[in-house]
Amino acid sequence: MSRCHTQITLADRRRLHHLVERKVPINEMARQLGHHRSTIFRELRRNTFEDQQMPDLNGYYCVTANAMARERRAKLRKLARFSHLRQSVIDRILHGWSPQQIAGRMRLERHPICVSHETIYKFAYSVDGHAIKLWRHLPEHRARRRPRYAMRRHGQRFSPEVNILYRPDVVAERKQFGHWECDLIQFRKKFGKANVTSLVERVSRFAVFLRNNDRQSRPVMDGLIQVLQSLPHLARRSITFDRGTEFTDWPYLQASIGTQTWFCDPQSPWQKGTVENTNGRARKWLSREVNPLSLSDHDLTDICNHLNATPRKCLGYKTPAEVFRQKLRAQIRRTG
Numbered sequence: 001m002s003r004c005h006t007q008i009t010l011a012d013r014r015r016l017h018h019l020v021e022r023k024v025p026i027n028e029m030a031r032q033l034g035h036h037r038s039t040i041f042r043e044l045r046r047n048t049f050e051d052q053q054m055p056d057l058n059g060y061y062c063v064t065a066n067a068m069a070r071e072r073r074a075k076l077r078k079l080a081r082f083s084h085l086r087q088s089v090i091d092r093i094l095h096g097w098s099p100q101q102i103a104g105r106m107r108l109e110r111h112p113i114c115v116s117h118e119t120i121y122k123f124a125y126s127v128d129g130h131a132i133k134l135w136r137h138l139p140e141h142r143a144r145r146r147p148r149y150a151m152r153r154h155g156q157r158f159s160p161e162v163n164i165l166y167r168p169d170v171v172a173e174r175k176q177f178g179h180w181e182c183d184l185i186q187f188r189k190k191f192g193k194a195n196v197t198s199l200v201e202r203v204s205r206f207a208v209f210l211r212n213n214d215r216q217s218r219p220v221m222d223g224l225i226q227v228l229q230s231l232p233h234l235a236r237r238s239i240t241f242d243r244g245t246e247f248t249d250w251p252y253l254q255a256s257i258g259t260q261t262w263f264c265d266p267q268s269p270w271q272k273g274t275v276e277n278t279n280g281r282a283r284k285w286l287s288r289e290v291n292p293l294s295l296s297d298h299d300l301t302d303i304c305n306h307l308n309a310t311p312r313k314c315l316g317y318k319t320p321a322e323v324f325r326q327k328l329r330a331q332i333r334r335t336g
Contacts, residue, residue, distance in 0.1 A: 008035065008043055008069070013062035016043065020060045078115050079123045085113050089120055093137045099124070121145065157248045158263045164240065164271055167262045171238060177203045177327040178237035181275035182224065184215070184246055185282065187292050194292040196300065197223055198282065199239075200275045205315065206324035207278050207307050209300040211292060217249035225256050234331045238262060240272050281307060 008016075012033055019029045030037040047065035051057050079086045092102045099120035106114040124134040125145045135143055170176040178201070185196040197210040197220055210223040228236040238260040241247040250261040264271040285303045286295075308321040315323050 008033075008039065010062065010066045013043075013047075013065050016040070017060060017062040017065075020044070078113060079119065080128075082113055085115070086123075089115070089123070090132070090134065093120075093124065093134055096137065098139050157245075158243055158250070162250070162261055162263050164262050164264050167238070167240065171202065171240075171262075174203050176237070177201070177331060178235045179203070180228075180236070180239045181272040182239050182241050182247070183269075183272065183275045183279060184212070184220075184244065185209075185279055185286055186288070187286075187290060188288050191291045191293065196286060196292060196295070198275055198279055199224065199227065200278045201320075201324060202274050204323035204327055205274065205278070205312055205320040207282075207304050207320065209282070209304050211295055211297070211300060213293075215244075215246040217246050218252065220246050221249045221253045221256075224253060228259060229257050231328075232331055232335060233258060234335065235328055240264065242269055242272060278307065 030040050047068045048060045049064045099117035103117040171179045182199050193214040195212050199208040236259050240262045242264045311317040
């Protein structure tokens with residue numbers, strides 16, 4: 001009969017060490033040790049010794065594994081053992097600091113007792129953290145924490161060759177017309193999944209907004225195709241996206257109009273700063289409190305016209321519409 005708890009002791013680790021050496025299957029290890037197979041998987045994943053300089057020494061060693069587990073538990077107990085440290089962390093979370101900012105500031109100030117941002121997250125989502133609803137003050141305001149590595153699967157949806165690392169320098173330096181950036185403008189959850197696609201040309205800062213009823217990728221791509229397909233190919237050379245699931249149908253976009261796609265690194269929206277800046281300007285009319293389902297195509301066109309008719313310092317006080325028309329005419333003359 002299996003045990004009623006899953007904590008592994010040093011004696012268990014000694015037996016597990018011998019089972020690993022004999023290459024016994026995980027299910028059999030779990031049966032002999034009286035633990036669930038997931039507990040054994042977790043133990044081996046967390047406490048296997050690895051040395052990049054001397055990989056021949058890599059392996060599961062009972063004493064080393066026990067020391068690693070004890071060190072991990074000691075770190076997690078810091079916020080329980082030291083009330084002043086716990087209160088300091090709580091105060092900073094309530095003031096809007098993220099766990100990364102709190103942990104980084106502690107290291108900068110050389111606190112005698114420091115904790116990692118991961119420890120702070122675990123505390124915020126613990127029973128004590130939930131009792132005072134700390135999650136409401138975290139960056140994503142989630143009542144339940146997303147698994148730490150859940151986003152890794154999303155990266156597989158984007159081929160390595162379309163990473164922004166391989167985007168030509170003429171795009172990054174704004175030396176060539178026809179390269180766009182794309183993002184979604186989000187609203188309050190109470191309005192559902194409706195959103196607005198924002199599309200901005202990098203050289204002219206010319207903006208186009210489109211409404212979406214949800215975040216399904218194919219309709220988002222259909223909207224982009226409808227807007228861009230009437231332009232000459234040299235005016236729609238590429239689009240830079242982030243790695244949101246709404247952009248996973250990028251092969252369909254490329255196959256339809258031949259526009260190259262590039263993708264920012266994970267959690268790096270600053271790499272498409274042009275559209276992020278435009279979104280900030282558009283918030284004057286498209287605040288999070290606006291119901292996107294109430295927006296008509298005419299409303300979005302009016303907002304775009306206002307933005308595109310406003311002089312920009314970065315354009316020598318020309319308007320985005322003026323620069324876009326100038327560049328577009330030059331492309332048409334060149335191809336004609």
